Amino acid sequence: MKNPTLIFAGLGAATLALIAVASRRSPRGSGSEGSEESGESKAGDDWSSGPAYLTLPEDTSQLNRLAVAFQQAGVTNFIPEEFLTLRKWGVVAEIPEEYEDNIVKMAVQAQALRDRVGLPIAVMNGYRSPEYNQAVQGAPNSAHLRGAAADLELPSVHATADQDRELQVDAAKLWLTRTNDIAGLGVYTGGRVHLDVFHPGGLGRRSWGSGDVDGVINQAKAELGMS
Numbered sequence: 001m002k003n004p005t006l007i008f009a010g011l012g013a014a015t016l017a018l019i020a021v022a023s024r025r026s027p028r029g030s031g032s033e034g035s036e037e038s039g040e041s042k043a044g045d046d047w048s049s050g051p052a053y054l055t056l057p058e059d060t061s062q063l064n065r066l067a068v069a070f071q072q073a074g075v076t077n078f079i080p081e082e083f084l085t086l087r088k089w090g091v092v093a094e095i096p097e098e099y100e101d102n103i104v105k106m107a108v109q110a111q112a113l114r115d116r117v118g119l120p121i122a123v124m125n126g127y128r129s130p131e132y133n134q135a136v137q138g139a140p141n142s143a144h145l146r147g148a149a150a151d152l153e154l155p156s157v158h159a160t161a162d163q164d165r166e167l168q169v170d171a172a173k174l175w176l177t178r179t180n181d182i183a184g185l186g187v188y189t190g191g192r193v194h195l196d197v198f199h200p201g202g203l204g205r206r207s208w209g210s211g212d213v214d215g216v217i218n219q220a221k222a223e224l225g226m227s
Contacts, residue, residue, distance in 0.1 A: 054090050055091045055092065057092060057093075057094045062094055062095070062100070063080050063081065066100060066103060067080055070104065070107055073104055073107065075104075075107045075110075077111060077114050077120070078111060078114075078123065080107075082123040083106065083123055084127050084147075085123075086128065086129065086132045087125070088136065093128075093132070095127050099146050099147040100147070102148040102199050103126070103147040105181070105197045106147065106149065106150050106195070106196070106197050109174065109178070109181060110152060112174055112178075113152065113170060113193075116173070117166060119163065119167075120154070121153070121154060121167070123150050123151075123152060124152065124192070125149075125151035126144065126147065126150045127146075127147040128144040129145075133145055143183075143197075143199070143202055143203075146199055146201055148199040148202060149184070149197075152192070152193050152194075153190070153192045154167055159191055164190075165191075165216075168187050168193050168212075169216055169219050169223065171185060172185060172187070172216050172220035173223070173224055174195070175195070175217075175220075176220055177224070179205070182196070182197060183196050183202050183205055184202075184203070185206075185207040186208055187207070187208075187216050188210050189211050190211075
């Protein structure tokens with residue numbers, strides 16, 4: 001039987017504080033609305049506060065393996081648990097081994113966004129098991145099911161309207177320029193952004209969301225000097 005454990009002990013105070021904010025914060029907008037074309041959830045509300053304690057897998061070898069892969073890939077501001085936490089259930093999931101590369105690829109893009117923004121970023125929604133995806137009413141072919149997607153936002157302490165907009169525009173810049181890596185861009189009300197990476201079973205290049213999708217993309221194009 002798995003034992004409840006408060007994870008991330010021993011990490012830096014800033015990282016621990018960020019995870020505490022991410023795991024307990026109240027949602028700042030609506031759920032992960034999408035469209036049939038996006039392949040993401042029309043409900044998919046994985047944003048509400050979950051238990052204060054998280055349950056680790058009994059076998060942590062996968063977490064250790066992913067931690068090494070993150071380090072080798074240059075991911076310095078995130079740890080695997082952030083992409084594997086099923087927030088409403090308070091569980092750090094074990095992902096099928098064939099999807100481990102997707103988690104690393106997604107973390108690389110989250111790191112690139114973090115480097116652009118220059119502020120801590122909370123991973124609010126990463127991998128979802130099929131059972132969890134059904135429980136949060138996720139789309140049947142969501143990239144989250146294969147560990148290839150992440151919903152990201154700034155912790156509340158950093159989340160002014162201007163900073164929320166900057167996060168979304170910077171995410172759009174990555175989507176516009178990393179066309180061989182990033183497939184999906186979702187822009188939501190409340191400052192959230194969804195990114196997913198190319199992977200087997202994915203739906204390819206697309207953008208969607210309940211936020212100012214066109215405005216964010218056009219602003220990103222203008223700042224990049226793209227027509």
